[in-house]
Every structure is written in C-alpha cells, then in structure tokens.
Amino acid sequence: MSAAPGTARRARPQAARPRSQPRARPRAGLRARLRRDWPLLAMTAPAAALLLVFHYLPTLGNVIAFQDYNPFVGDDPVEAFLHSEWIGFGNFEALFTDPLFWDAVRNTLTITAFQIVFFFPLPILLAILLHSLVSGRVRGFVQSVVYLPHFFSWVLVVTFFVQMLGGAGLLAQRMREAGLRPWDVMTNPDTFIVLVTAESVWKDVGWGAIVFLAALAAIDPHLYEAAAADGAGRWRRLWHITLPGLRPVIVLLLIMRLGDALSVGFEQFILQREAVGRDAAEVLDTFVYHQAIATQQWGLGAAAGLFKAVVGLILIVAANKLAHRLGEQGVYSRS
Amino acid sequence: MTTQLSDPVPATAGGRPPRRRRDRRPPWEEPPTPLGVFGKGVVLTLLVAAVLVPLWAVLVTSLASRETIDAAGGMVLVPREVDPSAYVTIFNGGQITRAVWVSTVVTVVGTTVSLVLTVLAAYGLSRPGSVGHRGLLFFFLLTFLVFPGLVPSYLVVTGLGLKDSLWSLILPSAISVFNLVVVRAFFMGVPGELLDSARIDGAGELRILTRIVLPLSKAVVAVVGLFYAVGYWNAYFNSVLYLDDNDKFPIQRVLQSYILAGQSPSVSGAAVSLPGVTAYPPTLAVKMAVVVVTVVPAVLVYPFVQRHFTKGVITGAVKG
Numbered sequence: 001m002s003a004a005p006g007t008a009r010r011a012r013p014q015a016a017r018p019r020s021q022p023r024a025r026p027r028a029g030l031r032a033r034l035r036r037d038w039p040l041l042a043m044t045a046p047a048a049a050l051l052l053v054f055h056y057l058p059t060l061g062n063v064i065a066f067q068d069y070n071p072f073v074g075d076d077p078v079e080a081f082l083h084s085e086w087i088g089f090g091n092f093e094a095l096f097t098d099p100l101f102w103d104a105v106r107n108t109l110t111i112t113a114f115q116i117v118f119f120f121p122l123p124i125l126l127a128i129l130l131h132s133l134v135s136g137r138v139r140g141f142v143q144s145v146v147y148l149p150h151f152f153s154w155v156l157v158v159t160f161f162v163q164m165l166g167g168a169g170l171l172a173q174r175m176r177e178a179g180l181r182p183w184d185v186m187t188n189p190d191t192f193i194v195l196v197t198a199e200s201v202w203k204d205v206g207w208g209a210i211v212f213l214a215a216l217a218a219i220d221p222h223l224y225e226a227a228a229a230d231g232a233g234r235w236r237r238l239w240h241i242t243l244p245g246l247r248p249v250i251v252l253l254l255i256m257r258l259g260d261a262l263s264v265g266f267e268q269f270i271l272q273r274e275a276v277g278r279d280a281a282e283v284l285d286t287f288v289y290h291q292a293i294a295t296q297q298w299g300l301g302a303a304a305g306l307f308k309a310v311v312g313l314i315l316i317v318a319a320n321k322l323a324h325r326l327g328e329q330g331v332y333s334r335s
Numbered sequence: 336m337t338t339q340l341s342d343p344v345p346a347t348a349g350g351r352p353p354r355r356r357r358d359r360r361p362p363w364e365e366p367p368t369p370l371g372v373f374g375k376g377v378v379l380t381l382l383v384a385a386v387l388v389p390l391w392a393v394l395v396t397s398l399a400s401r402e403t404i405d406a407a408g409g410m411v412l413v414p415r416e417v418d419p420s421a422y423v424t425i426f427n428g429g430q431i432t433r434a435v436w437v438s439t440v441v442t443v444v445g446t447t448v449s450l451v452l453t454v455l456a457a458y459g460l461s462r463p464g465s466v467g468h469r470g471l472l473f474f475f476l477l478t479f480l481v482f483p484g485l486v487p488s489y490l491v492v493t494g495l496g497l498k499d500s501l502w503s504l505i506l507p508s509a510i511s512v513f514n515l516v517v518v519r520a521f522f523m524g525v526p527g528e529l530l531d532s533a534r535i536d537g538a539g540e541l542r543i544l545t546r547i548v549l550p551l552s553k554a555v556v557a558v559v560g561l562f563y564a565v566g567y568w569n570a571y572f573n574s575v576l577y578l579d580d581n582d583k584f585p586i587q588r589v590l591q592s593y594i595l596a597g598q599s600p601s602v603s604g605a606a607v608s609l610p611g612v613t614a615y616p617p618t619l620a621v622k623m624a625v626v627v628v629t630v631v632p633a634v635l636v637y638p639f640v641q642r643h644f645t646k647g648v649i650t651g652a653v654k655g
Contacts, residue, residue, distance in 0.1 A: 054508075058491045062484050064487060077491070155629075156587075159594050160389045163392070173410060229363060
C-alpha cells in the first residue's frame with residue numbers, strides 16, 4: 001500500500017496505517033492489532049452481546065425439545081432446565097403422531113402455495129403498471145398511498161378489515177340497507193385463506209412493488225426504442241424486454257419465498273385464530289405457541305419449533321443452491 | 336456455508352442514481368388506447384380507494400356524534416359534524432391514555448437503544464481487516480440462518496426476570512441485523528481518505544463516527560430509525576407473551592382487546608371492554624378514535640422518510 005505519507009506518527013505507531021484499505025495487512029502482531037482495533041471491537045460488543053443473549057442463547061435452548069421440560073422443578077428457567085429429565089426423541093414421537101401438528105403443517109403449506117400463486121405476482125403487475133404511467137405526479141401520489149399500509153401493525157390491518165368487511169362493518173351495513181343478506185368473511189373458515197391473502201395484499205402489495213420498480217428503472221430504455229423501431233408492439237416489448245429484465249429479481253424473491261415456506265406470518269394468524277377457529281387458522285407458528293405457552297406442553301412446543309427451524313434451514317440452503325444453479329446471486333435475508 | 340455467508344456489501348455500496356421521472360411519452364411509443372387508459376384509471380382508482388376509504392371511514396366515525404352513528408347504522412362515511420367527545424373520553428386518563436404513554440416510551444427508548452447500538456456495531460464492522468472482523472461478521476450474519484424457537488426465547492426472557500417489565504418489549508428485538516447490514520453498507524461507502532485524514536489529525540474512532548461518518552449518513556440513519564420506531568410502535572405479540580399487568584399494555588394490545596377480542600361468529604364487532612377499565616362498553620366512536628390514535632404516528636413520520644425508502648429497501652431486500 002504505502003499510501004500513508006510517513007508524517008504525523010502518533011504515540012501508537014501502528015495507528016497511522018490507513019486501515020480503510022482492506023488487503024494491506026502487514027504482519028502486525030495480534031497485540032499491536034488489538035491495541036489499534038479495540039475501539040471497533042468495543043463498539044460492536046453491545047450489539048453482539050444482545051444477539052448472544054436473545055438470539056443464540058435461545059437457539060441453543062432449543063435442546064429442551066429433547067427434555068421433558070418442567071418449569072416447576074426449579075426456581076427459574078435455568079434451574080428447571082438443569083433438573084428436567086432428558087427423554088431423547090420422545091417429544092418428536094408425540095409430535096409426529098399428533099394429527100393437530102400435521103393439520104398445522106398442511107395449513108401452512110397450503111397458505112404458502114396459495115399466496116405464491118395469488119399474492120406473489122401482484123407487486124410485479126403493480127410495478128409494471130406504475131412504471132407505465134407517464135405522469136410523475138400521478139405515480140408519486142399512488143406510490144405514497146399504496147406504501148402506507150406497510151407501516152400499519154397487523155392489529156390495525158385486521159381491525160380495518162373487521163370494520164369494512166366484518167359482520168358489523170361498512171359492507172354488511174350497506175348490504176343490509178339494500179335488503180341483501182350480508183355475509184361475514186371475517187369469521188368464515190372456508191374463505192379464510194382468501195381473507196388472509198387479501199390482508200397481506202392490502203398491507204404489502206405496494207411495498208413489494210418497490211424492488212420491482214427499481215429493477216424496471218434499471219432496464220436500458222434503448223432496448224425499448226430499438227424493439228419499437230423493429231416493430232414490436234407494447235405487449236411484445238413487455239414480454240421480450242420487461243419480463244426478462246425483471247427475471248433475476250423475480251427468481252430471487254420466489255426462491256426466498258420458497259425457502260421461507262414454513263412461515264406465513266404469526267400475528268396475523270394469532271389475531272384471527274379465535275374468530276375463524278383452529279381448523280382453518282392454525283399454522284405452524286401458532287401451533288408452537290398454543291402447545292407451549294398456552295397449554296404448557298413446553299417440550300412438545302419446543303420440538304415443533306425446532307422442527308420448523310431445521311426444516312426452514314434446509315429449505316433456505318436448498319433454495320440458495322437452486323439460485324446458484326439458475327445462475328442467480330444467492331442471498332440470505334428476510335425479505 | 337462460510338463462503339455463502341461472505342460479505343454481502345461491496346455489491347451494494349455505490350447504489351444507482353435516483354431514477355429520473357420522465358413526464359413525456361417517448362416519441363417511438365405508440366399512443367395509448369382508450370381502453371388501456373380507462374383500465375389503468377380504474378385499477379389505480381380502486382387501489383387508492385382501497386387504502387383511503389377505510390382510513391377515511393375510521394376518521395369520520397371517530398368524530399361523529401352518537402346520533403350520526405345510529406342514523407348510519409354503524410360506520411359513517413359522510414361527515415355531518417365534528418364531535419371530539421370520543422377523543423376527550425380516551426385522553427381523560429385510564430387505560431388508553433396509559434397505553435399511548437407506554438407505547439410512546441417504549442418507542443422512544445427502544446428506537447434510541449436500537450439506533451445507537453446498530454450504528455456503533457455497523458461502524459465497528461465496517462473495516463475489513465480489523466481484528467476479528469470476519470468472525471464477528473459471520474456471527475451477525477448467521478442470525479439469518481438459525482432461529483431461536485419461541486419456547487426457549489420465552490424462557491430466556493422470563494429467566495432474566497424481564498416478565499412484566501417494559502424492557503421485555505425492547506431488548507429481545509433491539510438489534511435487527513437486517514438494518515445493521517443496511518447501515519454498514521452505507522458506512523463502507525464513505526471514502527477511506529476522509530477517515531484517514533481525521534485519524535492523522537488524531538481523532539479517535541468514536542469521534543470519526545460522530546463527526547464524519549454520521550453526518551454523511553443522515554438519510555440511512557433516518558430510514559433505519561423509522562423502521563425501528565415503526566417496529567416498536569406496532570409490536571403486539573411480545574406484550575401478549577411477556578406482560579400480564581394491564582397498566583403496562585401498549586396501544587396495540589389495547590386496540591386488540593377493544594376491537595378484535597370480542598369478535599365471534601355472528602356478533603363480530605360486539606362491544607367488549609377490558610376488564611376493570613370501563614363499566615360500560617366503548618362506543619363505536621371511541622373504538623375508532625383508538626384506531627386513529629394508533630394510525631397517526633405512522634402517517635405523521637411517513638412523508639419525511641418516504642423518499643429514502645427505495646435505497647433502504649433495495650440494499651436490504653435484494654442484496655441482503
């Protein structure tokens with residue numbers, strides 16, 4: 001490197017070395033490097049400590065899935081953990097023979113599949129629609145409005161749906177006035193899957209479009225112009241230029257969604273589980289909650305949680321492999 | 336796995352120049368068909384209405400008098416008068432006033448804690464080649480792959496004695512590695528020469544961070560701060576897990592018990608009050624006023640950071 005002019009040597013000689021250039025790693029001893037870099041370590045430490053306690057410690061704590069965990073054999077969870085009996089795969093045996101568990105798995109996967117078909121394409125369509133608007137002001141206004149619900153909590157989203165579409169909501173009111181028999185979609189288990197998808201769309205369709213809008217903006221306009229000159233109409237340009245331009249992002253997000261197949265959202269389902277009943281609304285996450293914390297079957301709940309984590313990890317890694325296979329950049333992120 | 340978790344940042348650091356609005360149709364494009372214009376107009380109108388009509392109805396109903404609500408048979412769409420009595424009721428002390436206060440405190444304290452720790456860690460991790468850099472980065476990024484279960488998390492939080500403490504709403508979710516990666520990416524884009532010159536002038540790391548790096552990163556800090564604040568304000572489930580004390584319930588929890596808890600087949604929306612809060616069920620106007628109070632913070636901060644969204648979302652979501 002040799003970028004640093006040999007001026008202004010301070011009390012700590014190593015300190016004058018430009019650290020912003022990564023590869024220039026002279027053979028400074030570990031002690032010297034520590035003396036130089038300890039402020040960086042100290043700055044990272046608090047966040048790392050929080051993750052250690054609230055992320056990694058509970059991750060290790062998943063081992064209670066192999067215990068007959070009993071919170072009452074000790075004064076605090078740690079002591080209870082130490083005194084609880086190890087039962088090997090007993091919890092998993094109970095779990096895998098529990099029909100309620102398989103109901104929850106089936107519900108989760110059904111909802112994921114349904115949402116991939118009926119939710120996933122909508123942000124893409126919305127982005128294409130917004131991108132096609134000529135007036136920047138109209139587009140800006142629509143964007144501002146449709147992004148907004150992303151910032152509402154699930155409690156609020158469900159509240160809005162209850163007040164609009166519920167049995168005492170605006171729609172039912174108007175239908176009654178018109179002499180029709182109102183229906184209550186908020187408590188109907190048969191249409192629940194449509195309802196939760198509609199809620200997700202309402203909340204996040206605009207937000208989801210941001211990524212695709214950025215990808216659309218990155219497509220070279222000259223491609224469109226050349227295609228038009230060659231006589232391609234708007235639909236052919238959409239098919240041969242726009243969609244191929246979006247392909248990497250679409251593949252990426254689709255793969256990420258597949259890797260996350262066992263998660264369909266938690267609060268949304270917990271909030272509505274009572275109203276529509278367990279048969280329709282029990283997903284894996286709510287199953288864990290109800291087994292463990294509501295009905296106090298800790299070991300069983302932990303086993304279900306661990307099952308989800310392990311399968312989830314396998315899915316993510318597999319999805320990433322698939323992404324590489326398809327020539328896309330692999331990712332690890334919660335979208 | 337180590338290789339897959341490699342440093343995700345360099346690809347993102349530059350960023351794309353903001354997209355320029357083209358307010359004119361390019362000459363080669365064919366003129367729009369009437370049907371297309373009509374279709375787009377209808378779709379866009381429906382979209383905007385789907386968001387704005389519920390907001391409008393809730394706002395108008397919260398300001399409607401009892402007579403107007405009775406006449407409308409429920410939700411009101413056309414304002415007749417402005418009757419603030421519902422707001423007077425909820426801000427007269429009692430459960431909702433307390434809940435708004437709790438949520439405000441949690442949001443302010445939580446956002447401060449989260450933002451400070453995230454910025455510090457992002458800076459600490461922004462220097463490839465520093466001691467332990469690779470290992471620490473791996474430690475942070477691994478959180479995207481392994482997840483703590485709900486049960487052990489619950490046991491850790493209660494085991495630390497945080498049950499019924501407001502810290503249980505803050506500490507477990509204080510660090511979002513996602514946000515941290517976004518901030519770090521931004522910090523790594525700050526030219527190294529700038530930092531070097533400060534170092535030569537004798538500035539310590541903390542001073543470099545606060546005097547040079549942060550002033551250059553206001554936008555990203557604002558967006559990440561908004562994400563954290565929205566997260567804290569909207570948090571509902573942690574309070575179900577960790578809080579039993581009515582007096583400590585945040586606003587989302589109270590909203591849930593006012594509107595959703597009493598929801599059962601056929602009588603959905605039936606009035607239900609929190610035990611020991613009000614002797615009589617809250618009126619529709621009061622419920623809607625609670626909804627408005629819950630919505631308002633999001634709507635207020637939103638315009639200030641909206642233009643930075645794209646950057647934050649793209650950096651995080653696509654290239655994670």
